[in-house]
Amino acid sequence: MGGASDRREGQPEAAGGAPAAGRPENVRNVVLVGHSGSGKTTLVEALALATGAVNRAGRVEDGGSVSDHDEIEQRQQRSVQLSLVPVEWDGIKINLLDTPGYADFVGELRAGLRAADAALFVVSAAQDGEGIGGATRLVWEECAAVGMPRAVVVTHxxxxxxxxxxxxARCAAELGGDDPDAVLPLYLPVHGPRAPDGHAPVTGLAGLLSQRVHDYSSGERAEAEPGPELAPALARARNRLIEGIIAESEDETLMDRYLGGAEIDLGTLVTDLERAVARGTFHPVLAAAPAAEGARHGLGTLELLELITGGFPTPLERGAPPVTSPDGDPLPPLSCDPRGPLAAEVVKTSSDPYVGRISLVRVFSGTLRPDETVHVSGHGMEDRGHEDHDVDERVGALSSPFGRQQRPVPAASAGDLVCVARLTRAETGDTLSGKERPLLMEPWRMPDPLLPVAIEAHGKADEDKLSLGLSRLVAEDPTMRLEQNPDTRQVVLWCLGEAHADVALERLRSRYGVQVDAVPHRVALRETFGESATARGRHVKQSGGHGQFAICDIEVEPLPVGSGIEFVDRVVGGAVPRQFIPSVEKGVRAQAARGVGLGYPVVDIRVTLSDGKAHSVDSSDAAFQTAGALALREAASGCRIHLLEPVSEVGVLVPDAYVGPVMSDLSARRGRVLGTEPAGPGRSLVRAEVPEIEIGRYAVDLRSLAHGTGRFHRHYARHEPMPAALAAKLREQEEYAAR
Structure with a gap:
């Protein structure tokens, strides 16, 4: 495509004498986005080979591979984490951020979007329409909302x-929205001789602007003239591309000249194309394929590198996230200046068995150097087990990753990405800044983990290591929430999906040496009295010496939902001495917390102490506590006890086409649909109240129901009586399990 130096004239220069990698204008940060199996990792490997970062065997100089994965990725045959592959081309450092394509690891994807300045959407031509899934379209819309430049690469x-x-054509229709002419190809494939099976392999690309063929049949790119059989298709596609470029041009006279029959020179078209791509208003479609055995250049890899270096924006052209002081006071916007105040962000945290914690950091302003002390600020996610940070910490060694290798670097300037060792307090999402001028970056939006996974230590040895292992696990992954549920007494990991949960448990085992078992998740049920009852609690024991004597009479009556427990004293005549009335209440409340039926806490009752007896010597605080507990149990034994289940307010955001199925599904889960409301073009928000016991797996089920295009949130609303038939079934299950 040519250079784009003219587009960057007048922008600030880096510090004099800075190496190419230390100058923001010589850096491109690109995230690869796409459906699982679309070929993102293969494309990264092809680009690494084309730039000479790896040899033809796919190995780096020191023996590592750009495609080296941890044992979980090797076993599951899919990417589960964000990986950085830096390469250099034409004096430009390109940080390629490879993201997982599976929906359960969307947190890794969002981290990649935060660290990048442009996105490559990888779409498979062989997935029968699945190459552009609903989740991919959602990410495209998110990028559009923030103006991130995008291009499309067709693989397979x-x-x-x-x-x-x-x-x-499908990309233009599904991603272009109201302007399909903003998503157009720059090249058309050139096919070789047809094989016996009827398939004609792609051997080259015909440039629509240059009208030259790039032939890759020899394994190296060679230029040639297009054959006459290509002329009609080239003319049609070229005219449409030129019109699309001119429509996005800042030169308002260009369209009039073109419509008047004037020939627009190639340099003007390329310059306007690059500017439109960098602004995020035009999205070129390219093709790419891995290199054949023994070849260096894969089909389309050089064209893609030219687009990245010539059309994608530099860090200078993309603003930094808003910053505040640690107290929340807004501060002036940051510029991408290596000499400015330090402002960097941890976009990923991982653990190495030899080095320890490694933080992948995007530097937005200033220069980060090893062994300097920085201020760590973050990040407002205590509800997910991540404590807020406001501490000073010393930076360890800086390195640039490549596969499993870590290559030392002397410093990381504004606009670049680097790995930092031994930041023991910093977690994903935290801000690193100068200790004299602490800053806090506005956090990026993380999806809520809504799939609960209850776990138990497998053995005694695992119990001792479980707490440390879990704390390290959630420090690495801000999309995971750790809950110690006081009601069910379960340890619960809240995950994004089943694959996310599987990887978390496997990391506990392989990385931290903790074996855990997944157990059924329990919701926090409650019990209440279904009718009024009276009872006597009698605790009388005499075994020689000091005895125990306490008798209390109580009345229990149900209260409206949400009332809690009320205790009323109506004792007359001193039947229960005043000093022991609080003891009775304490015993009643303790028994209510333990439950009176299936062991769930009792709520929404009024307990009235009406009478009792005491002994001048043998009565005590402990005796009346026991009598109060016995009285509540006795009252429960002779009346109906209702089970109460938690109900959540649920909001489901889906495309309009799925509103009907979602409402039917919620109704089948005993939900009460409260209504729907518009939530943007073509999308609706369905509001409902649903028992929590029915939505434990809703994060998985909604993904299937809405083909990956749905999202939901949930908030506890209240407890309500469980249907009698369901309560009876639950009682049978509990009694059977207790045998």
């Missing part, structure tokens, strides 16, 4: 079912 052209033109 070697498949017999692949069709570049059809895939490009």
């Amino acid at each position: 052209l070697e498949s017999a079912r692949a069709g570049f033109e059809e895939t490009a």
Whole structure:
């Protein structure tokens, strides 16, 4: 595509004498986004080979591989974490951020979006329409909302079912929205001789602007003239591309000249194209394929590198996130200046068995150097087990990752990404700044983990290591929430989905040496009295010496939902001495907390102490506590006890096409649909109240129901009586389990 130096004239220069990697204008941060199986990691490997970062065997100089994964990724045959692969091309450092395509690891994707300045959407031409899934469209819309430049790369052209033109047209229709002419190809594939199976492999690319063919059949790019058979398709696609570029041009006279028949020179078209791509108003579609055996350049890799270096914005052109002081006072916007105040953010945290904690950091302003002391501020997620930080910490060694290798670097300037060792307090989302001028960056939005996974230590040895292992696990992953539920006495990991939970448990085992067992998750049920009752609690024991004597009569009556427990003293005549009335109340409340039926806490009752007896010698605080507890149990034994279940307010955000199925599904879960309301173009919010016992797996079920396009949130509303038939079934299950 050519350079874009003219687009960057007048922008501030880096500090004099800074190396290329230390100058923001010589850095591109690119995140790869796409459906699972679309070929993102293969594309990263092809780009690394094309830039010479790896040899033809896919190995780096010191023996590592760009595709080295941890044992979980190797076993599951899919990416589960964000990885950084830095390469260099034409004097430009390109930080490629490879993200998982599976929906359970959207937290890694959002971290990649935060660290990047542009996005490559990787779409498979062989996935029969699944290459552009609902989740991919949602990410495209999120990028559009913040103005992030985007391009599309079509992969798997070697498949017999692949069709570049059809895939490009689908991208324009599904991603272009109201302006499909803003998503257009820059090249058309050139096919070689047809194979016996009828498939004609793609051997080159015909440039629509240059009208030259880039032939990759030899394993190296060579230029050639297009054949006459390509002329009609090239002319149609070229005219549409030129019109799309001119429509986004800042030169308002260009369209009039073009419509008047004037020939627009190639340099003007390339410059306007690069500017439109950098602004995020035009989104080119390219094609790419891995290099053949023994070849260095994969199809389209050089064209993609030219787009990244010439069209994608530099860190200078993308603003830093808003910053405040640690007290919340707004501060002036930051500029991407290596000489400015330090402002960096931890976008990923991982653990290495030899080095310890490693933090992937994006530097937005200033320069980060090893062994300096920085201020760590963050990050407002105590509800997920992440404490707020406001401490000074010394930076360890800085390195640049490549596969499993870590290459030392002397410093990291504004706009760059770097790995920092031994930041023991900093977690994902925290801000690193100068200790003399602490800053706090506005956090990026993280999805709520809504799939509960209850766990128990497998053995005694695991119990001792469980707490430390869990704390390290949630420090690495801000999309995970750790809960110690006081009602059910369970340790619960809240995850984004089943695959997310599987990886978390596997990391506990392999990385931290903690074996855990997943057990059924219990919701916090309650009990209450279904009718009024009276009872006597009698605790009389005489075994020689000091005895125990306490008798109390109580009346129990149900109260409205949410009333809690009321205790009323109506003793007359001193039947229960005044000093022991609080003891009776304490015993009643303690028994209510333990439950009177299935062991769930009792709520929404009024307990009235009406009478009792005491002994001048043998009565005591402990005796009347016991009598109060006995009285409540006795009252429960002779009346109906209702089970109360928690009910959540649920909001489900889905495309309009799925509103009906979602409402039917919520009704089938005993939910009460409260209504729907518009939530943006083509989307609606369905509001309902649903028993929590029915939505334990809703995070998984909604993904299937809405094909990955739905989101939901939930908040506890209240406890309500459980239907009698369901309560009876639960009692049978509890009694059977207790045998």
